[in-house]
Amino acid sequence: MSTWMMFSFQDSVSPLMEHLILFHDHTMMIIMIITMIVFYMMFSMMINKYLNRYLLEGQMIELIWTILPALMLIFIAFPSLRILYLLEETKVPMLTIKSIGHQWYWSYEYSDFNKIEFDSYMMPTNDLESSQFRLLEVDNKVVLPFNTNIRLLFTSSDVIHSWTVPSLGLKVDCSPGRINQGSININRPGIYYGQCSEICGANHSFMPICLESINMNMFINWLMLY
Ligand SMILES: [Cu+2]
Incomplete structure (x- = not known):
């Protein structure tokens, strides 16, 4: 066996593991997009000089930043539940x-x-x-x-x-x-x-x-x- 093989997991050999890997990649993509947007916003907040001392509420932006994360969670939760049930499924065993x-x-x-x-x-x-x-x-x-x-x-x-x-x-x-x-x-x-x-x-x-x-x-x- 090669030295490098000892440092990583073996390749997938079952349809279930294939599903788990796809789900991992899907979730990781969403997380990376969120992380990049958050870091961009933090950075742009630090370097600009905008201020608004009389701002009390912004109905539209509040609506957007409530609905959007909920939608993202749905896109993670449903594939996750699907795999959860697939993992428990027992087909007619030989x-x-x-x-x-x-x-x-x-x-x-x-x-x-x-x-x-x-x-x-x-x-x-x-x-x-x-x-x-x-x-x-x-x-x-x-x-x-x-x-x-x-x-x-x-x-x-x-x-x-x-x-x-x-x-x-x-x-x-x-x-x-x-x-x-x-x-x-x-x-x-x-x-x-x-x-x-x-x-x-x-x-x-x-x-x-x-x-x-x-x-x-x-x-x-x-x-x-x-
Ligand atoms: Cu044990």
Whole structure:
């Protein structure tokens, strides 16, 4: 892996993350326009010498500077709500995987098939090969097929953890005694990384998530190994 790749997030691999990136860019554009206008007005106020000691009200400008921000908020709020509902949407899933957070590792269950269960521990730095990421590599990766609707169920056996993979645009809390749901559709093969995102104890930083996406045939072959 190149050095620079270690300093940035991985590229998006799901339609949901694509939506989130578009929404970020849209919102950022609005914010930048507002910031530039405000700075221009502050600057022009400082350098001009206009004054009006008897000004008490200006109905028209007050109307404009009330309505305009409200409109801008609507242009941010509606796309935001749309994504919020899209993220919660579960299409008919072909596959369900259960992920359980433990202090301090993840375990996975593929309960649709034979009883497939395994633990996923971080690889110690000394065991890494030169192409692998420190503190992100695990001994048993979650293997998932791409172009498939997958339902993920999350829970925990002890404290609250949070299963997060930035390139999928997914972050779901794992609470003990409760099951949360997430839904993904990975659109290409690859290896994707994530970390627990809920401060869960001493080794919180050492329970990474490593996900390998492969095609359906390879996935079925992988299932046969168990
Ligand atoms: Cu955790």
